[in-house]
Amino acid sequence: MKNSFNTKTEITCGKENYTIFDISKIKGVDKLPYSIKILLENLVRNEDDLTVTKKDIESIIDWHNYATVKEIAYRPARVLMQDFTGVPAVVDLAAMRDAIKKLGKSPNDINPLQPAELVIDHSVQVDNFGSDKAFDLNAKLEYERNSERYKFLKWGQSAFSNFKVVPPDTGIVHQINIEFLARCVFTKNIDGSNYAYPDTVVGTDSHTTMINGIGVLGWGVGGIEAEASMLGQPISMLIPKVVGFKLTGKVSEGITATDLVLNIVEMLRNHGVVGKFVEFYGDGLDNLSLGDRATIANMAPEYGATCGIFPIDKETLDYMKLSNRSEDQINLIKKYSETVGLTRSDCDNAIYSENIELDVSKVLPSIAGPKRPQDRINLKDAKASCRKELKIMDPKNKASEIIIDGENFKINNGDIVIAAITSCTNTSNPGVMVAAGLVAKKARALGLKRKPWVKTSLAPGSMVVTEYLKNSNLLKPMEELGFHNVGYGCATCIGNSGPLIKEISDGIKENNLVAASVLSGNRNFEGRISPLVKANYLASPPLVVAYALAGTMSIDLYKDPLGKDNNGKDVYLKDIWPSNKEIEETLKNSLNADMFLKRYSNI
Structure with a gap:
């Protein structure tokens, strides 16, 4: 490899020496956005006069004049896959082994050159819900339906080097x-020397961008690009424009990360960021937890950007410690990022292609729907919005009369038949998950119950979620409202919501009702969540619980009661909504590094 810009040097961290390419030595780099710095380091490290030339590196340094014009060859550090889109890649590797064997060569020579990791999360379906047995029953069905695929992936893990599989019922990719x-900072032994460089990733899933929340540059790609990357080939990409998104202030009392991200999606959709990187900066980051950042980064596909990245700072390091990363790794992240200028403070002088700003203190409680994630609705306007949508759909029908467990009910247009706490968008965020648990706890203390026509489910993004909900005594009240664990996977978010209650399904079909769902996911296109549900709304986990109590979208949660308490008194949303302090104290007492150690030690 060449070293035209004399950036190759060494750092010592603990007892280890690492070879690095210190891009801070390049003139003018202090004005580059964080994400462009990562691309620059990637080119500098891989300069070979063939795929990466000195002129390519000069183009990325002068990126403003070459954005959307100049192609570069980018090599991510690793590849991430899920079981639906990842299986074909593994099949191709197996086919290559067969082909090379026929040519008289050793099939063992065919392996991913870049680390490839596959997480099985797309196959679990919510066939069973509302009971302690739901998880086991759904897992059993999942294995029965996918046994051939799972056996193949298990073979692949043992057959290929540089390839790891996270088994089913562990969590969302x-x-x-x-x-x-x-890793945040990747290490690799090359010809006897340890190299350190930014952790970067491409994934066979559009929401790979969630990793941007901890300062790792990553986005979703197609299967061919992922396979090429696995086999050591660079990805050809245009130097992107970078939109600087300045966040200021602090969210108001009672506002969730979901409310914030739905506002950001709306703003960036209106601004136009397709094919662009979005980079978040400003003093507002001081008040955003890592979970909040991950939620915002996750929905980059919904706001249209290639990625939505946050630079490395103290919050990043604190999260790595909380999630039980080794002390050596955390020290390396700190030392490396400070040395090469990849910390948040190093990006204060960055100049962006375009700029946008949001005072997060002005964000209001929000939902989005009924068909697109960018169609944000202030919660106070949700009832009127639902009725407006129903008027547009003009359903000329009447309510359906149904019987559930011997009781007579009527379901009408706008009634909620699915309430799902689902998707890594929100289940990765302990703040909103604890908020949901506290809403459930307060609701149960007052004697509230979910409406019987609502199919409720909880699909945690990892086993750690279950641990801290149990530890905080919040899982039980959630289960009492029907939010039992149905499986560690994408579930309802990707349309694996399973069948509706038969009586409900029949009632919808009988009068062609416009049924609704509320989910803590990232997409809500018509027909995606369930073929029988036409109106789908994205909401925070605590609002999902509240809407399960209400049973309808035709409710003003500010003015209309959710139900009656044990004494027959009306109960409103404000009566069960937790304070920010309650959430913070619960998290402080219930979430710790031992949970991550316990749940990931055997993977």
Whole structure:
């Protein structure tokens, strides 16, 4: 490899010496956005006069004049896959082994050259819900339906080097990536020397961007690009424009990360960021937890960007410690990022292609729907919005009369038939998950119950979620409202919501009702969540619980009661909504590094 810019040097961290390419030595680099610095380091490290030339590196240094014009050859550090889109890649590797064997060569020579990690999370379905047996029953069905695929992947893990598989019923790929797989700073032994460089990733899933929350550059790609990367080939990409998104202030009392991200999605959709990087900066980051950042980064596909990245700072290091990364790794992240200028403070002088700003203190409680994630609705306007949508759909029908467990009910247009706490978008965020548990706890203390026509489910993004909900005594009240663990996987978020209650399904079909769902996911296109559900709304986990109590979208949660308490008194959302202090104290007493150690030690 060449070293035209004289950046190759060494650092010592603990007892180890690492070869690095110190891009801070290059003139003008202090004005580059964080994400462009990562691309620059990637080119400098891989300069070979063939795929990466000195002119390519000069183009990325002068990126403003070459954005959207100049192609570069980018080599991510690793590849991330899930079981639906990842299986074909493993099949191709197996086929290559067969082919090379026929040519008289050793099939064992065919292996990924870059680390490849596959998480099985896309296959579990919510066939069973609302009971302690739901998880085991759904897991059993999952294995029965996918036994051939799972056996093949298990073979692949033992047959290929540089390839690891996280088994079913462990968690969602992006949450496991951020909690366990991500390194922030990657290390590799090359010809006897230890090299350190930024952890970067491409994944066969659009929401790979969630990893941007801890400063790791990553995004979703197609299967061919992922396979090429696994086999050591660079990805050809245009130098991107970078939108600087300045966050200021602090969210108001009662506002969740979901409210914030839905506002950001709306703003960036209106701004136009397709094909661009988005980079978050500003003093507002001081008040965003790592979970909040991950939620915002996760929805980059929904706001249209290639990625939505946050630079490395103290919050990043604190999270790596919380999630039980080794002390040596944390020290290396700190030493490396400070040396090469990849910390948040190093990016204060960055100049962006375009700029946008949000005072997060002005964010209001929000949901989005009924068909697109960018169609944000202030919660106070949700009832009117639902009725407006129903008027547009103009359903000329009447309510359906149904019987559930011997009781008579009527379901009407706008009634909620699915309430799902699902998706790594929100289950990766302990703040909103604890908030959901506290809403459930307060609701149960007052005697509230979910409406019987609502199919409720909890699909945690990792086993750590279950641990801290149990530890905080919040899982039981959630289960009492029907939010039992149905499986560690994508579930309802990707349409694996399973069948509705038969009586409900029949009632919808009988009068062609416009049924609704509320989920803590990232996409809500018509027909995606369930073929029988036409209106789908994205909401924070605590709001999902509240809507399960209400049973309808035709409710003003500010003015209309959710139900009656044990004394027959009306109960409103404000009566069960937790304070920010309650959430913080619960998290402080219930979430710790031992949980991550316990749940990931055998993977």
